[in-house]
Amino acid sequence: MTQTNAAADVASGRLSDEEYARNFSDLHPLLDQHEATVEADRCYFCYDAPCVQACPTSIDIPQFIRQISTGNPTGSAKTIFDQNILGGMCARVCPTETLCEQVCVREVAEGKPVKIGQLQRYATDHYMAHHDTTPFARKEPTGKKIAVVGAGPAGLACAHALAVEGHAVDLFDAREKPGGLNEFGIATYKTVDNFAAREVEFVLSIGGIELKTGMKLGDNLDLAELRASYDAVFLGIGLGGVNALGLENEQKDGVLNAVDFIADLRQTGDYGSLPVGRRVVVIGGGMTAVDIAVQTRLLGAEDVTIAYRRGQDRMNASEFEQHLAQTSGVKIMTWAQPKSLVAENDHVTAIELERTRDENGQLAGTGETVTLAADMVFKAVGQTLVPADLNGSGATIELDRGRLVVDADRRTSLPDVWAGGDCILGGEDLTVAAVEDGKIAAAAIHRAISA
Numbered sequence: 001m002t003q004t005n006a007a008a009d010v011a012s013g014r015l016s017d018e019e020y021a022r023n024f025s026d027l028h029p030l031l032d033q034h035e036a037t038v039e040a041d042r043c044y045f046c047y048d049a050p051c052v053q054a055c056p057t058s059i060d061i062p063q064f065i066r067q068i069s070t071g072n073p074t075g076s077a078k079t080i081f082d083q084n085i086l087g088g089m090c091a092r093v094c095p096t097e098t099l100c101e102q103v104c105v106r107e108v109a110e111g112k113p114v115k116i117g118q119l120q121r122y123a124t125d126h127y128m129a130h131h132d133t134t135p136f137a138r139k140e141p142t143g144k145k146i147a148v149v150g151a152g153p154a155g156l157a158c159a160h161a162l163a164v165e166g167h168a169v170d171l172f173d174a175r176e177k178p179g180g181l182n183e184f185g186i187a188t189y190k191t192v193d194n195f196a197a198r199e200v201e202f203v204l205s206i207g208g209i210e211l212k213t214g215m216k217l218g219d220n221l222d223l224a225e226l227r228a229s230y231d232a233v234f235l236g237i238g239l240g241g242v243n244a245l246g247l248e249n250e251q252k253d254g255v256l257n258a259v260d261f262i263a264d265l266r267q268t269g270d271y272g273s274l275p276v277g278r279r280v281v282v283i284g285g286g287m288t289a290v291d292i293a294v295q296t297r298l299l300g301a302e303d304v305t306i307a308y309r310r311g312q313d314r315m316n317a318s319e320f321e322q323h324l325a326q327t328s329g330v331k332i333m334t335w336a337q338p339k340s341l342v343a344e345n346d347h348v349t350a351i352e353l354e355r356t357r358d359e360n361g362q363l364a365g366t367g368e369t370v371t372l373a374a375d376m377v378f379k380a381v382g383q384t385l386v387p388a389d390l391n392g393s394g395a396t397i398e399l400d401r402g403r404l405v406v407d408a409d410r411r412t413s414l415p416d417v418w419a420g421g422d423c424i425l426g427g428e429d430l431t432v433a434a435v436e437d438g439k440i441a442a443a444a445i446h447r448a449i450s451a
Contacts, residue, residue: 008254008347008375009278014300020271023298027189028092028118036122040069042106043114050103051116056428056436057084061100065119077127078135080120083439085160086153088128088199089182090432091121092191095287095318099432128198133205139166141208144449147172147226149217150236152180153431154421156203157438158234158445163208165446170230171209174216177267180238181422182431184263187291189298218389223397227416232445235404235412235419236438239383245283249341254348258282258292258380265295277375279303281351283338284380285315287429290322292378293330304330305372309337309356309363316429339369341377351377385423400425409444410437418445 015023031039045062052061059080067076080087096102096117107113127135144167148159151173159169177183183196204211215221217237226233242257244250254277268274276299282289285308297304306325308315312334315322326332335356342350355368385402398405398413403425410418420437421427427437 008349010254010275010375011278011300012275013272014276015272017272020299024188024192024271026192027187028121030125031115031118031122036068036073036119037071039115039119040065043069044105046105050105051100054099054103056099056430056432057090057439059083059087059120061116064123065114065116068119068123073123073126074130076123080124081127081135084432084435085134085157085203086182086199086431086435087120088124088202089153089191089196090435091117091124092195093182093186094430094432095320097320098318128202132202134160134202136160136164136206138164138207141168142166142450144168144231145170146232146234146445146449147230148234148236149215149221149226150174150180150238150421151178151200151211151213152236152238152421152434153182154434154438154441155180155234155236156200157435158236158418158420158442159209159438160203160206161439161442162445163206165442167208167231167446167449169209171211172215172217172221173211173213174219174237174240176213178211178213180236184266185259185288186266187262187295188266189295216389218386223390223417227414231416231449233417234438234441234445235417235423236421236434237385237389237419237423239422240386240389241384242379243381243384245338245341245379245381247338247341249343249348252341252343252346252348254343254375255341255377256379258284258288258378259383261378262288262291262295265299271299274299276301279373280305280376280378281372281374282306282378282380283351284308284378284382285310285317286380286382287317287321289378289380290317290325290330292380293325294328296376296378297328297330301376305333306330307333307336307338307351307353307372309335310358311335336370337363337365339365342371348374348377350374383422403427408440410441411444416448 043065064076064079100116101113104113148155148171159171179196280296280301282293336353339354340352352371355366404419406424418441421434
């Protein structure tokens with residue numbers, strides 16, 4: 001039965017079960033063997049391939065595609081996992097159109113790249129369907145123990161690499177379920193069938209990693225104590241805070257954090273139970289903004305608008321993601337920034353936006369305004385590190401622009417603490433970049449504690 005919020009047009013159960021199932025089905029269904037072979041045969045297997053240079057984890061892309069073309073998907077997956085143990089998730093969520101596929105020779109020559117991401121998924125899914133453990137064997141135990149804080153992509157990659165070397169790892173996560181953004185922050189249609197949780201189990205199958213959930217740094221987990229108890233510490237804590245709009249009525253019902261709603265959507269077993277507004281406005285221009293906008297449409301919202309303060313070419317969301325939003329019925333309004341929120345009976349009813357323009361590289365308001373009716377306004381304007389979580393480090397850990405400062409080895413200003421993922425300065429909001437951070441840090445930690 002549809003449930004409606006009387007203060008605004010917010011309701012659950014807007015669609016039928018069949019419509020929900022169709023709307024949240026796999027965005028890119030798995031290639032079958034014939035499709036994968038045909039697609040693999042399109043690859044030129046370039047020497048010094050530009051796609052490898054564009055891959056943050058340096059996967060040998062021509063090699064794994066050649067292995068698919070010769071009927072060896074198991075070997076192909078091993079080639080992928082050798083550089084990226086989370087290759088299955090990255091195959092689903094990487095913006096390949098701006099990374100490996102953008103520089104593919106076929107793309108440059110013909111405007112139609114080899115489907116690298118889908119071939120990577122074909123190989124990794126094949127391997128995981130036939131193997132319960134990763135294709136690596138642990139070395140003899142070293143007696144060393146490392147604390148990895150955060151069971152997202154950076155932490156998982158770091159923990160796995162350290163476990164392979166024979167070190168013992170305690171993997172902490174603030175939530176009761178591991179996976180980080182892979183589990184809680186990615187659009188449902190990108191990773192169906194509980195894949196994020198299955199991939200975590202796959203990573204942990206290496207052994208030597210003890211998962212401890214419900215442990216939050218700055219709450220029931222203290223950095224100083226970790227430093228005293230372990231040979232090294234890795235922080236993959238992500239960004240726990242959400243930027244505010246700084247507007248009156250921001251605390252009213254219907255003004256929501258996009259990341260929280262996406263997390264609820266990812267964990268629900270019943271899409272029809274989630275209330276959604278008929279009219280939705282999303283503030284932001286990144287992947288999160290697109291994810292929340294598209295998914296509210298899929299939940300039954302009729303009028304969804306992304307409002308972004310600059311031009312569409314400046315949006316952090318990739319061109320593919322922008323097109324996905326628009327073909328899903330989402331409107332993208334550019335050169336518009338939030339000015340005020342209108343509320344009645346403690347619930348948002350509209351948002352006033354001010355038109356903006358570029359003045360010699362600086363964003364300026366024009367004074368012209370437009371008001372959009374809204375039953376829900378989602379904030380997708382970025383997340384922030386919560387410095388209080390780092391209290392008790394026993395020493396000052398260096399921050400810059402609200403992020404942890406690290407060197408090329410991902411070591412922080414504290415000699416026994418490394419970090420990676422969104423929480424570090426220069427960290428990219430990409431699963432594949434977080435994996436690379438975890439790999440680099442693990443190699444550096446191994447060298448440091450083995451000296």
